[in-house]
Amino acid sequence: MLETIVFYAFAAILLGAALRVITARNPVHAALALVLAFFTAAGIWLLLRAEFLAITLLLVYVGAVMVLFLFVVMMLDVNLERLREGFWKNLPMAVVVGGIMAFELVAMLASRHFGSATSTRVVPAGYSNTRELGRVLYTQYVYAFEIAAVILLVAIIAAIALTLRRRKDTKALDPALQLAARREERVRLVSMPAETER
């Protein structure tokens, strides 16, 4: 009973936030609405007793990804008018595609074939979602897990390869060089005889 109320509250907030993501005029507001959407989604997962996934969602998406996202969005000077130019032109196509996808999804979920997925199995005491997830991840899906790790490695390599280049004209300082500087290299003592009045 209570859970149902909480669920509907979360679901309403989630939908509202998601709607706000695409309707907000300001990209920063949109990004913040997305943060809220992630947050409530995590809340719904908690209701499903998937606490590890929920907190990981918060940790990864809200705590890191969206921060960097905001970082970029805030720095960009997005011209909203230009972004909106193509809106009405592309709307009919978008409505058709979106409609088809929505229809398929509804058709899928409405058909009774998915009944088995929503089991109400009672979990035994001391059951740890995290432990079970770890067990599956490191046994049954270890191969997929490893490949996912390789993909992340490739992402690192690609990001560095694409962005790191040594510019000649930067004024960046090398602290090691600074520290290694010696007095003799910088200061030259010149002995100048005092000019005396004749």
Place this chain on the structure above:
Amino acid sequence: MSLAQLLSHLRALPEMVLLAGACALMLVDLASKSETRRLSYLFAQGVLLIAFCATLFVLSESEGKRYYIFYGLFVSDLLSHVLKLFAFITVSAVLVYARPYLHERGLLKGEFLTLLLFALLGILVMISANSFLSLYLGLELLTLCLYALVALNRDSAASTEAAMKYFVLGALASGLLLYGMSMIYGATGSLLFTDIGPQTAALAASSSSMRTLLVFGLVFVVAGIAFKLGAVPFHMWIPDVYHGASTAVTLVIGTAPKLAAFAMALRLLVNGLPALAVDWQQMLVVLAVLSMALGNLAAIAQSNLKRMLAYSTISHMGFMLLGLLSGVVGGNRLNAVDAYGAAMFYTAVYVLMSLGAFGVLLLASRQGAECERLEDMKGMNRRDPWLAFLMLLMMFSLAGIPPMAGFYAKFAVISAVVQAGQLWLAVAAVAFSLVGAFYYLRVVKLMYFDDPAGVAVPAGGGSARWLLSVNGLALLALGLLPQGLMALCQAAIRSL
């Protein structure tokens, strides 16, 4: 876990070797100070050689049997071994061809080699995938490397634009694929192709609504495959990416990933969804006919050689699909070995031809004098007769003129289509290849009968030239004696 269980994972030895090698390459590259990256290059080739030998070892050890490891996520059968061997040879040749080109333009960095090896790892993962999960992850690994490779030439606006287009459309295609996969997973409750096969058969027979559901998923899966293959109407990225990327990267994209795309189509459709063969064959008919038509017609209008070859890729992929769609006739799989074998043969030969054609372009290009427009081919015979002859071999093969391998590949596919009883498809295929012959032969005409335009630049030499000769002559040899490769392909298909 017992020792025997642990050892059973050695069936993934080629992947392990490649992964370890690619990681080690990053460190080796630190020591490779020279501009030519000799050390890194040799190391990469060495890794490929060891992985090749590892595949041979696994192949000989498996004695033609099929094995599933990593809880069924990874399948090791003859098909995977053969495709992996092809992939190693292809990538090794890519390295040989691309090295002088990249070196001249200062693009030969450790990252190119590393990303190439990781892309190859993605290809291997896709080839051995027995689950939506491993297939998808392999695909992402491959395409992520390719996006980065395209963008690697940062100073070129065209490359950056191509990478952006490739990335956005690729992400969209991955989304489609995932959406389709999720539907099928939802219906069958399994990610493994070995489970999905019988499951879908039972489900599709059980009720018509269930069947509709599966077909919904299938539509998206086929769209994803078509995108990765570059079949019309999901071909938009191919010309831009082929054109925008530096020729060396185009060579990468145009060759080995096709093997992966073929494996992906085979694993998803033939291994995973044989029960829906009637449905996906119909979809493939549309894709194939459109690809052949648009690819061949648009190629005629191109003045850029790379763009022309891009449209030629589209048409060739359409041709390859013809093989895939004629395997099952009226629920009967008698034709399967012939048809899929022909498709596999076609893919392998296409990869060889593509390697050769882009290899010639690379060899004929010089810093500041890229060889990528049709005019650049003018009078090639005078400048470099041997290179012109090799290009002639490639063009004849691509056009499907006997006695080249391309002819036999087309012949095998068309006979499979005829056997499947789809005569009109065969007629259309022949008609479109005739159209296609025009633009391939135009290149030959430019090379042999036109005067050279501008300053003649000498073509490069070295190992790339030798390998290119082998490549061209191999196409001739395969055209004359196709039985060996064909038998190998058919044996591989039988192991499915």
Place this chain on the structure above:
Amino acid sequence: MDLRLALIDTAWTLAGIVAIVVPLFVAVAYLTLWERKLIGWIQIRIGPNRVGPLGLLQPIADGVKLLFKEIILPTNASKGLFVLAPIMMLMPALAAWAVIPFAPELVLADINAGLLYVLALTSFGVYGVIIAGWASNSKYAFLGAMRSAAQMVSYELAMGFALVVVLMVSGSLNLSDIVAQQGRGRFADMGLTFLSWNWLPLLPMLVVYFVSGVAETNRAPFDVVEGESEIVAGHMIEYSGMSFALFFLAEYMNMILISALTAILFFGGWQAPVSSALFDAVPPFLWLLAKMFVIVSMFLWIRATFPRYRYDQIMRLGWKVFIPLTLVWIAVIGLWMQTPWSLWQ
């Protein structure tokens, strides 16, 4: 009947929250006084000594002053977000206390994934800073926000990895279990509990965690976010009165939180350092408090001692020193745990 139980339950939880939050606010108030006093002594000054005996009423005077100041809304600020920012800052700093075990069984919410929860909540703090920086529509504030976004995300990684090591040896994400686990082992059996705590075998992780904690709370020497010599007060520049006070509260509350976590994760939480009749007579709660006090004083000591890091040095320390170090240490501990000499059976 059911409803009544639920109500009683809710009432108890609310009482628990009040019991935690009110002392916390008092602690923050007096931490500011202690900071000024301690830094004063370190720098051979006297510190505040005018308001009340020994300056003990100083925090109250400060509070009253802040309360009566006008809250100024800049004209071009994004109003809603400008007001939201300090709340976003304070909220996670308060919410994280829900899972802190003060003594055996004395915890508001004894959840299984406590450590993850704390990690997730501490990573939200950055939103307050970013939103404040952006909504103020001011260059200095924005620069501060950018700095903090990069800094906090960077150090969160090192912090997270350090915590991974802790949970590897504890085998649990539950903070109470982590404390209990530290009370077991060879030295604990000999009565020298403090040698069994995590700080000794995981010493590098303690250093990484604590330094990252200082960076996460934007305290000196990692306070480039507000670096007054360059960007005045960073994200807080446009705030005044109570809205500024909320930032202040959040910063100090985070400091106390990091101290509490360090005490719990590395110094055996509520456990007495040596098990003897005298030490065991002290309520466990007080042990935790004593440890927290020492650690929080370390924060102040560091502030009084070190000059501010340069921005690139901060990034270098985080990415090139701490993260590799923690990754290596994860492997070392993992291997150690597989050997017969493992301390954590």
